[in-house]
Amino acid sequence: MRGGLVASARLLPRPLVRWFLQRRAQQDINENMSGGKKVKIIFVLGGPGSGKGTQCSNIVEHFGFIHLSAGELLRAEINSGSENGTMIDTIIKEGKIVPSEITIKLLQEAIIKGGNDKYIIDGFPRNEENRVVFESVTLVTYFQLLQINISPEFVLFFDCSEEEMERRLLGRNQGRSDDNIETIRKRLKVFVESSLPVIEYYESKGMVKKIDATKPAPEVFEDVKAIFTHMA
Numbered sequence: 001m002r003g004g005l006v007a008s009a010r011l012l013p014r015p016l017v018r019w020f021l022q023r024r025a026q027q028d029i030n031e032n033m034s035g036g037k038k039v040k041i042i043f044v045l046g047g048p049g050s051g052k053g054t055q056c057s058n059i060v061e062h063f064g065f066i067h068l069s070a071g072e073l074l075r076a077e078i079n080s081g082s083e084n085g086t087m088i089d090t091i092i093k094e095g096k097i098v099p100s101e102i103t104i105k106l107l108q109e110a111i112i113k114g115g116n117d118k119y120i121i122d123g124f125p126r127n128e129e130n131r132v133v134f135e136s137v138t139l140v141t142y143f144q145l146l147q148i149n150i151s152p153e154f155v156l157f158f159d160c161s162e163e164e165m166e167r168r169l170l171g172r173n174q175g176r177s178d179d180n181i182e183t184i185r186k187r188l189k190v191f192v193e194s195s196l197p198v199i200e201y202y203e204s205k206g207m208v209k210k211i212d213a214t215k216p217a218p219e220v221f222e223d224v225k226a227i228f229t230h231m232a
């Protein structure tokens with residue numbers, strides 16, 4: 001049967017075959033991950049300590065999304081004793097960005113395992129390369145490698161002053177190896193230099209919903225709630 005299909009496909013023009021395979025693969029991704037529904041992805045971005053994790057927990061509780069924190073996935077990878085663990089640990093302590101292929105593999109696995117149709121991805125994409133690679137996921141499917149597009153519904157941006165973020169991180173007290181003043185300063189610099197351009201990119205496409213994150217957490221959630229209530 002498969003041999004017959006391959007033979008028939010060879011008789012068709014290549015662009016047509018490619019288009020057909022790409023459509024089938026995209027349908028398969030959507031169906032495998034969500035029982036036939038289109039998978040919704042929302043990126044939650046903001047500087048270190050802006051309150052992404054805090055608000056994502058609220059979103060999960062009220063709106064039934066699965067929360068994937070790229071930083072948490074990387075910390076779990078370190079703790080699992082994986083061969084990349086030491087390298088990831090060093091990068092996090094330096095406040096730098098882990099290579100895209102590592103983070104994206106962890107995110108893809110978590111999305112497929114999640115089996116849900118709504119995901120909030122917290123703290124990713126961290127730079128332009130993360131964004132471009134994630135939006136063009138490469139899959140081995142049917143006869144060849146295919147590029148499949150996964151783009152977010154919108155980007156939730158927690159806008160917070162550096163002073164406030166630094167104060168919050170120094171008081172977080174969760175035993176994180178990067179919550180020390182040297183690493184915090186490096187993370188703030190990397191945020192401005194590498195992560196803000198990603199937010200600007202999505203802003204230029206009209207996809208950013210900006211929230212004033214300097215306010216107390218319950219007030220921030222009121223603003224978040226308004227956005228998610230409208231999208232439901």
Ligand SMILES: Nc1ncnc2c1ncn2[C@@H]1O[C@H](COP(=O)(O)OP(=O)(O)OP(=O)(O)O)[C@@H](O)[C@H]1O
Pocket residue numbers: 046047048049050051052053054055071123168169171172173213214215216217218220
């Ligand atoms: N609106 C807020 N006002 C005051 N403190 C807050 C607010 N939101 C979160 N916090 C506190 O600030 C600290 C950092 O919050 P959180 O972990 O949610 O930030 P984050 O953006 O996920 O940071 P990171 O990028 O480092 O993971 C936590 O101790 C949290 O309790």
Ligand SMILES: O=c1ccn([C@@H]2O[C@H](COP(=O)(O)O)[C@@H](O)[C@H]2O)c(=O)[nH]1
Pocket residue numbers: 048069070071072074091092093095096097098099103122123124125126130178187
């Ligand atoms: O996409 C990502 C996300 C995170 N990192 C690294 O992890 C730390 C901590 O991330 P949080 O989102 O603050 O939990 C971050 O400073 C990076 O070093 C990453 O490289 N790529």
Ligand SMILES: [Mg+2]
Pocket residue numbers: 052053069071123
């Ligand atoms: Mg966080």
